[in-house]
Amino acid sequence: MKKLLLMLALAGLAGAGEPGVITIQADKLGAEVSPNLYGIFFEEISHAGDGGLYAELLQNRSFEETLPVEGTRLEGERCIAPDLPHYLGVKESKRRPHGQPWSQEWKFTSPWPGWALDGAATMGIETKNPVHPKNVNYLRLKLAQPGARLLNEGYWGVAVQQGETYDCTFWARVAEGAGGAIKLGVVGTGGRELGAVIVGGVVSKAWKKYTASFPSLGTEAQAKFFLQPQLAGALDLDVITLFPRHTFKERPNGLRADIAQKLADLEPAFLRFPGGCVVEGATFANRYRWKETLGPLEARPGHWSLWGYRNTDGLGYHEFLQLCEDLGSAGMFVCNVGLACEFRNGDFVGGAQLEAELQDALDAAEYALGGPETKWGALRAKAGHPAPFPLVYIEIGNENHGQLYNERYTRFAAAFRKAWPQLKLIFNGGLNDEAPDPGVRNIDLFDEHYYKDADFFFENQHRYDHASRQRGYDIYVGEFACNKNVGRGNLRAALSEAAFMLGLERNSDLVKLCSYAPLFFNVNKLNWPVNMIGYNSATSFGRSSYYAQQLLAQNRPDVNLAHTLVTPGDMPAKYFAALPGLDRKAKEIVLRLVNGVEQPQQVKVCITGAKVPVQGAGRIITLAGKLTEENDEKNPKRIEPLCRGWQVPGQEFTLCLEPASLTVVGIPIE
Numbered sequence: 205m206k207k208l209l210l211m212l213a214l215a216g217l218a219g220a221g222e223p224g225v226i227t228i229q230a231d232k233l234g235a236e237v238s239p240n241l242y243g244i245f246f247e248e249i250s251h252a253g254d255g256g257l258y259a260e261l262l263q264n265r266s267f268e269e270t271l272p273v274e275g276t277r278l279e280g281e282r283c284i285a286p287d288l289p290h291y292l293g294v295k296e297s298k299r300r301p302h303g304q305p306w307s308q309e310w311k312f313t314s315p316w317p318g319w320a321l322d323g324a325a326t327m328g329i330e331t332k333n334p335v336h337p338k339n340v341n342y343l344r345l346k347l348a349q350p351g352a353r354l355l356n357e358g359y360w361g362v363a364v365q366q367g368e369t370y371d372c373t374f375w376a377r378v379a380e381g382a383g384g385a386i387k388l389g390v391v392g393t394g395g396r397e398l399g400a401v402i403v404g405g406v407v408s409k410a411w412k413k414y415t416a417s418f419p420s421l422g423t424e425a426q427a428k429f430f431l432q433p434q435l436a437g438a439l440d441l442d443v444i445t446l447f448p449r450h451t452f453k454e455r456p457n458g459l460r461a462d463i464a465q466k467l468a469d470l471e472p473a474f475l476r477f478p479g480g481c482v483v484e485g486a487t488f489a490n491r492y493r494w495k496e497t498l499g500p501l502e503a504r505p506g507h508w509s510l511w512g513y514r515n516t517d518g519l520g521y522h523e524f525l526q527l528c529e530d531l532g533s534a535g536m537f538v539c540n541v542g543l544a545c546e547f548r549n550g551d552f553v554g555g556a557q558l559e560a561e562l563q564d565a566l567d568a569a570e571y572a573l574g575g576p577e578t579k580w581g582a583l584r585a586k587a588g589h590p591a592p593f594p595l596v597y598i599e600i601g602n603e604n605h606g607q608l609y610n611e612r613y614t615r616f617a618a619a620f621r622k623a624w625p626q627l628k629l630i631f632n633g634g635l636n637d638e639a640p641d642p643g644v645r646n647i648d649l650f651d652e653h654y655y656k657d658a659d660f661f662f663e664n665q666h667r668y669d670h671a672s673r674q675r676g677y678d679i680y681v682g683e684f685a686c687n688k689n690v691g692r693g694n695l696r697a698a699l700s701e702a703a704f705m706l707g708l709e710r711n712s713d714l715v716k717l718c719s720y721a722p723l724f725f726n727v728n729k730l731n732w733p734v735n736m737i738g739y740n741s742a743t744s745f746g747r748s749s750y751y752a753q754q755l756l757a758q759n760r761p762d763v764n765l766a767h768t769l770v771t772p773g774d775m776p777a778k779y780f781a782a783l784p785g786l787d788r789k790a791k792e793i794v795l796r797l798v799n800g801v802e803q804p805q806q807v808k809v810c811i812t813g814a815k816v817p818v819q820g821a822g823r824i825i826t827l828a829g830k831l832t833e834e835n836d837e838k839n840p841k842r843i844e845p846l847c848r849g850w851q852v853p854g855q856e857f858t859l860c861l862e863p864a865s866l867t868v869v870g871i872p873i874e
């Protein structure tokens with residue numbers, strides 16, 4: 205209501221200069237809009253999965269957090285990558301810091317991050333006869349008498365809600381003494397037990413999995429998990445998990461419902477996974493290995509994310525494919541091509557190791573698409589999903605470029621084309637849009653990345669208007685975000701991206717897909733300055749860029765309409781964008797307009813070529829505010845879309861655009 209009054213008041217103020225004019229020829233169609241244009245990009249960065257989308261409440265559940273980075277050697281307090289040639293050649297290896305191999309400080313405040321003892325007991329990390337050979341560490345807890353509690357702080361708090369049930373599983377083995385019962389539950393910040401349950405009969409000298417559930421009697425964001433053996437002796441513990449009973453689509457080992465719902469509300473046409481640089485790894489041995497993310501949790505070793513923390517891989521390849529299905533999105537898997545991240549160690553493999561990498565990538569497709577009679581399809585069926593998953597795209601490498609990459613693309617793409625001709629294959633141009641070498645075949649899409657300031661995005665709304673259509677492949681703007689001089693992601697950023705995305709849509713005969721990046725961040729740990737969806741342990745919110753994405757995805761027409769555009773007289777042309785399209789099924793002209801300045805603007809709209817019923821039921825959605833405003837955890841909805849009905853005056857009318865706004869106008873036609 206407040207915004208509606210503001211709009212009406214502004215109608216009198218706007219138009220100090222000449223109004224803008226948009227003339228829409230509703231009977232003259234432009235490029236079809238790619239139905240797959242708006243997708244999402246997932247990477248484990250800023251606790252996107254662990255401590256984010258993945259609903260696990262406990263941190264470091266398998267006690268593996270302090271394991272060194274795969275493929276590195278530990279020297280004092282540093283992990284050091286092997287001194288191998290760089291895939292871009294000698295010059296690039298010189299660019300490594302001090303000309304040395306990539307290395308990383310390896311220091312922890314305790315050997316068991318996330319865990320603490322409350323009471324008289326001792327604990328230590330052990331490795332002999334682990335619960336699973338791939339899960340090397342476990343905790344040995346020694347108690348002279350019952351009483352002490354093992355605490356877990358979760359990911360910046362264990363959040364519980366009154367009335368929700370919490371499901372815990374853990375592996376245990378009695379190392380000394382007769383064993384006994386274990387009490388476990390959640391304790392609030394004031395020391396109040398919010399829920400607990402006693403698991404009896406923990407007496408086995410061999411590893412055994414236990415399960416228990418308890419309801420929470422209160423709501424708290426900063427609670428702690430506790431595990432309190434009611435026994436004396438020594439107990440080995442591993443893979444201690446705690447999940448809320450209600451996850452997205454009620455899946456076990458599932459996803460946080462509030463965060464996953466935010467994805468669903470974006471109506472993403474595709475979901476890219478697992479990145480990003482994590483595909484490549486800090487060094488080759490640290491690359492993403494999808495086969496290590498399958499199966500029971502105790503069989504998943506996890507791995508270190510080059511964004512600075514260890515991943516459980518509980519949200520693994522199978523869970524990614526399941527999410528695609530649950531969101532109705534096409535899957536896009538990014539595979540490694542034997543090259544480590546050029547900005548880290550940049551090492552590479554060839555020969556048999558490269559062939560194995562290629563086979564791994566092909567197996568990933570078989571896992572998703574193969575029949576139950578195939579090796580990997582059978583594993584998928586065994587995991588509870590006999591039908592294929594909706595895998596549609598394979599991106600061959602991430603941000604790789606140069607001669608070696610071109611050769612590898614050629615090799616991988618040919619193998620994929622032969623084995624899985626239905627898959628669309630994506631070539632990447634690195635950070636500088638390097639075109640493929642002549643002769644590289646089997647490219648369906650070319651991936652471009654843009655992390656720039658707002659003026660870049662406003663200015664580049666016409667980037668593809670005159671781009672060649674003769675290159676033999678389409679474009680995927682695979683990573684883009686306005687992330688410079690826009691705070692942590694303000695409205696200016698969102699409006700500049702909206703102007704840019706309208707340019708993608710107008711050129712949708714060429715640009716078939718796009719995805720904002722990065723998608724997620726936990727407010728307690730930022731690896732990247734600007735991201736789309738934030739959260740703490742209990743709540744989540746979208747930055748204004750989230751709402752810009754959502755508005756364009758939810759109001760995507762089928763086809764562009766021919767039009768002419770005159771910018772309102774008192775604003776620089778680059779800050780104005782407008783695009784009409786036709787939603788054939790809804791019989792509606794969908795007009796999207798961006799006003800990138802903080803003054804209201806008037807725009808005359810003239811529609812020809814279709815009958816607009818006088819007083820027809822239209823709709824207007826506005827995302828508006830101050831350019832420097834942003835949503836955060838305290839003000840999650842400072843900027844959010846406001847939707848209202850509207851009686852369309854007829855073929856011609858004047859719109860008053862709010863200052864700093866993205867407006868969607870739905871105009872019914874007969």
Ligand code: AHR
Pocket residue numbers: 247249479480481482602603683721722732
């Ligand atoms: O989105 C963050 C990073 O940006 C990705 O990991 C990488 O592909 C790009 O450089």
